[in-house]
Amino acid sequence: MSLVRGSFKALLSKETKALFSSTIAYAVIVVFLLLMGYSFTATLFINKSASLIHIFHQAAIMMLLLVPVLTMRLFAEERRAGTLELLLTSPCREIEVVLAKFLASMAVIVAMLVLSLSYPITLEVFGDPDWGPVYSGYLGLLLLAGALIAIGLAISALTSNQIVAAVISLGLFFLLWMLHALGSLLPSPFDNIIIDLSLSARLTPFLTGSMYLSDFGFFLSLIMFGLLASVRALARR
Amino acid sequence: MAPVVVADQLTKQYGRHRVVDKISFEVNAGDVLGLLGPNGSGKTTILRILTGYLQATSGRALVAGFDVVTHGLEARQRVGYVPEDVPLYSNMFVDEFLTFMGRLRGLEGKALAIAVDRASEQLSLGDVRRLSIAKLSRGYRQRVIIAQALVNQPELLILDEPTNGLDPRQIIEVRELIRSLSEQLTILVTSHILGEIERVASRVAILLDGRLLAMRSLNQDGGPKLRLIVRGSSVEAVQTLLAAVPGVMTSSPVNPNSLDDGSSVYILEVVDLAVAEDVARALASANFGLLEMKETRTDLEGLFLGLTDGVAA
Numbered sequence: 001m002s003l004v005r006g007s008f009k010a011l012l013s014k015e016t017k018a019l020f021s022s023t024i025a026y027a028v029i030v031v032f033l034l035l036m037g038y039s040f041t042a043t044l045f046i047n048k049s050a051s052l053i054h055i056f057h058q059a060a061i062m063m064l065l066l067v068p069v070l071t072m073r074l075f076a077e078e079r080r081a082g083t084l085e086l087l088l089t090s091p092c093r094e095i096e097v098v099l100a101k102f103l104a105s106m107a108v109i110v111a112m113l114v115l116s117l118s119y120p121i122t123l124e125v126f127g128d129p130d131w132g133p134v135y136s137g138y139l140g141l142l143l144l145a146g147a148l149i150a151i152g153l154a155i156s157a158l159t160s161n162q163i164v165a166a167v168i169s170l171g172l173f174f175l176l177w178m179l180h181a182l183g184s185l186l187p188s189p190f191d192n193i194i195i196d197l198s199l200s201a202r203l204t205p206f207l208t209g210s211m212y213l214s215d216f217g218f219f220l221s222l223i224m225f226g227l228l229a230s231v232r233a234l235a236r237r
Numbered sequence: 238m239a240p241v242v243v244a245d246q247l248t249k250q251y252g253r254h255r256v257v258d259k260i261s262f263e264v265n266a267g268d269v270l271g272l273l274g275p276n277g278s279g280k281t282t283i284l285r286i287l288t289g290y291l292q293a294t295s296g297r298a299l300v301a302g303f304d305v306v307t308h309g310l311e312a313r314q315r316v317g318y319v320p321e322d323v324p325l326y327s328n329m330f331v332d333e334f335l336t337f338m339g340r341l342r343g344l345e346g347k348a349l350a351i352a353v354d355r356a357s358e359q360l361s362l363g364d365v366r367r368l369s370i371a372k373l374s375r376g377y378r379q380r381v382i383i384a385q386a387l388v389n390q391p392e393l394l395i396l397d398e399p400t401n402g403l404d405p406r407q408i409i410e411v412r413e414l415i416r417s418l419s420e421q422l423t424i425l426v427t428s429h430i431l432g433e434i435e436r437v438a439s440r441v442a443i444l445l446d447g448r449l450l451a452m453r454s455l456n457q458d459g460g461p462k463l464r465l466i467v468r469g470s471s472v473e474a475v476q477t478l479l480a481a482v483p484g485v486m487t488s489s490p491v492n493p494n495s496l497d498d499g500s501s502v503y504i505l506e507v508v509d510l511a512v513a514e515d516v517a518r519a520l521a522s523a524n525f526g527l528l529e530m531k532e533t534r535t536d537l538e539g540l541f542l543g544l545t546d547g548v549a550a
Contacts, residue, residue: 010340018328082324086385089288090341091314 007092008100015104019070028066029112035062040119050127052120056137056207059116060200063109063145064177068169070108071152072162074101075230079160088234098230101153102146109145113138133209140206143219144199148173150226157233173199239302240265241393241423242287247296249282249447256282258447259296264393264440269419271438272427273541279447280427281321284397287425288318301392314342317386321397323378327371331362331381334370338385356384360414376407383414394418396426400433412436435537443541450544453537460486461510464533468500468526475525479505482519484512491538500528504538 019025036059043054078084087097123129151172156165180201183194195201202215242264249257257279264270272280285291287298289309298305303312326334335353344352357366360380365373373381379399386394396415400408415424415437428434434441435455443450469475472490479488484507491502505516510532520527 006343006345007341010337014326014337018326021328081327082320082322083326084324085285085290085320086318086324086338087341089285089290089313089316089318089320090338091310091343092341093310 007090008096011087011092011096011100012103015074015100016107019104019108024069024073025108025111028069028108029115032059032062032066032112033115036116036119040122044123050123050129052123052129052134052137053207055119056141059141060144060203060207061177063141063148064173065170067105067109067145067148067152068166068173070105071149071156071169072166073156074105074153075157075234076159076162076165079157080162084234094231094234095227097234098153098157098227102149102227102230105149105153106146109142109149113141130209133207136209136211137207139211140203140215143206143216143223144203147199147219147222147226150223150230152226154226154229154233157230238266240299241268241301242270242425243297243299244283244287245297245299247283247286247293247298249279249286249291250294256447257286257293260444260447260449261296262442262449262452264423264425266392266423267419268440269415269424269426269438271434271441272425272444273429273431273434273441273537274427274444275429277446278429278444280429280444281397282447283444284318284395284425284427288316288395289313314389315392317389317391317394319382319386319394319396319399321401323375323382325370325378325381327369329370330366331368331370331373332357332366334381335366335385335388339388342389344389352388352390356388359387360384375402376404376410379403379407379411383411387418390422392422394422394424396424398427398429400428400430408433431538431541441537443544445544451540453540455537460506460508462533463505463507463510463513463516464529464531464538465503465505465516465527466500466529467503467520468498468528469520469523470525472501475501475503475520478519478523478525479503479516482512482515484508484515500526502538504533 036055039058040055075084078087088094120129120131120134152165152169155169155172156162159165176197177199179198180195183191183198185191186194196218202218205212205215240263242262244260244262247257247260248255260279260283262270272283274280282291286293287300287305289305289312292306300312301315303315305312329337332353335356336349339349339352357363360383362377362380362384365377370378370381383396383399399415400411403411412433415426418424419437419439426434426437438455440452440454442452467475476488476490479485485505486508487506489504491504507513513530517527517530
């Protein structure tokens, strides 16, 4: 077992280093924080309320746009350069390769969200925010990012073209996000089934401070599904 | 001692197309087996099955006694693999890459540092170790990819077309390296170039269209051989003349009609190389054109062309 852990550590540090030594991670973080900072300031001065609901909603949309940028190259690039062959013929498991890429991408998102803590801290200094929705909002964003990264990885594992991976991920993310709009047009019971699959319908309770076990389960299932689909996509060769 | 590689009825099929068709062979410890075949004959697919990158449609493969499917980790732990396209992480430094590949194979701490040093020395990487992989020349890239395969001292080294895209001096270096490595480990090497395989392998397997046509040992071939290109009135006439020269034991035309200018290639088995002069004189007196004559190690060319012609026809 110690052998497997060693190779996983090697993979994880390689992926983290690759993401943080490229400009991609920094571009994603900087763009995210700039836009968030802008809306945070604007809504704060207009609404004059110590709440982050608007910001969280916008952060979620930003994730739909930025996660494909993070995940598009993860497998597509290895496949194009042939290094995937090097990884998969070495004594490590496919799931280790997938998990290393997943965790490294999550590290970028965590770094981004940690830096964005400056907004709630500002609110705390100058006002009296309700911390409940802040905690649950951050948790919701993390879960959403996890699900998007896992699905984005699976899509990246299917192609050797980064742009194709990015475009398909982007399309799928927005479709999943807006699924509730389609659901409301359908007759019962299909309306509820479709609405239940909508990312935005599942995320909204987190942003308003209510956490349901079913929403947790939904995001965790999506993460599991994405990771397993990535392993399957790698096995298909 | 158990063979290091056992391929048993390996078959790989994509849809209806069979890329590898019921191939069986063994490689014993210390052997250098050359897989020889034209492009598209299934060489790379066989290597990818042995390294666990592809799964065979049917059949079984063992590496160092481990089934590559059911005990993939153990099998892959014992193989160093050099893919044909020289895939490298161009964002890494040479040392960083070798260290990463060593850790991936379970090496840690001091053992890892020693292993990376040893592999770098074996491939004479020298100062290049501190360079970014993106800055390396083709020759050094090839060295780095071989070094990573050796980093954990595998039992089996698999090289896919290791001399492709190298300049003549680098080709000789890689050949020398394979020869020196063959004293320590078992090697499986592919090429579509006959001369490459002849120079490094102790045994050769000839492949065409996914099938194994022949398996031949290169060490136990009889006497010295001459390879001739002769232009004559007919292949039969040339052959009769050659067979009549004293000292020529066997003569065989390699490709009766395939050279464009009407000449043909012949391989002669002779008692000793001095017979070459008599052969030249005999041909000249019969007014046949001797275009080329040289010593050759094996009659592999005849075997190869004979087998592949027969199948193509």
